Amino acid sequence: xxxxxxxxxxLVKRTGxxxxxECVQDMDHENMxxxxxxxxxxxxxxxxxxxxxxxxxxxxxxxxxxxREKKERFSLILESASTNQTSxxxxxxxxxxxxxxxxxxxxxxxxxxxxxL
Amino acid sequence: xxxxxxxxxxLSVPEGENLVLNCSFTDSAIYNLQWFRQDPGKGLTSxxxxxxxxxxxxxxxxxxxxxxxSGRSTLYIAASQPGDSATYLCAGSTSNxxxxxxxxxxxxxx
Numbered sequence: 632x633x634x635x636x637x638x639x640x641x642l643v644k645r646t647g648x649x650x651x652x653e654c655v656q657d658m659d660h661e662n663m664x665x666x667x668x669x670x671x672x673x674x675x676x677x678x679x680x681x682x683x684x685x686x687x688x689x690x691x692x693x694x695x696x697x698x699r700e701k702k703e704r705f706s707l708i709l710e711s712a713s714t715n716q717t718s719x720x721x722x723x724x725x726x727x728x729x730x731x732x733x734x735x736x737x738x739x740x741x742x743x744x745x746x747x748l
Numbered sequence: 749x750x751x752x753x754x755x756x757x758x759l760s761v762p763e764g765e766n767l768v769l770n771c772s773f774t775d776s777a778i779y780n781l782q783w784f785r786q787d788p789g790k791g792l793t794s795x796x797x798x799x800x801x802x803x804x805x806x807x808x809x810x811x812x813x814x815x816x817x818s819g820r821s822t823l824y825i826a827a828s829q830p831g832d833s834a835t836y837l838c839a840g841s842t843s844n845x846x847x848x849x850x851x852x853x854x855x856x857x858x
Contacts, residue, residue, distance in 0.1 A: 635791075664846070671850070673837075673848055674837075676846075721791055721792065723792075725846075733797070734780075734799065735779060736780070736794060736797045737782060737794065737846055739784075739791040739792040739794075740791050741790060742790060742791045744789065
């Protein structure tokens, strides 16, 4: 079974702090994604990566950056946390191999509930 | 940009009922269609994936269908149980992009 893990389930930070959220997948997936989920707004894509050291902006990249130094790990960085970044953060991965039975199927981690005070 | 609508936004049914959740897309040129379940405060669990060459998928009491020509998908849940209470989201994909609906919140009353 695909497993996507996130470094923390709950995180409380102060305004201005630098915050790292880490995501690891164990299925050798090429694609990895970071979303945030807020009530009434659904899931919004922050960044995604289709290969090591590659990244693409999603719909709401402002205030965030990402790092993908290894295929299995995708990090989301809040350079200077603000209260409007309080949210649920969800990481996902998917396969780019058309021969895989799970081709283009997204698998999600358990989420990190971040509160910025 | 692809927009995804899920109707109804909330649904409450007595245990044992069959029910249908709806998902529609503004751009019918989607590749795959995936249905997820989300429990409060948790991540998304994949339920069914309909790939581009398929029209429906079944898993246990769940059946999902996809009509690309109309840009619509339905999730059918048979003989609903209280444990089915959750939010259900659909997502369509085009290459590496995934587009999510805002979900249907389902409550199954014992």
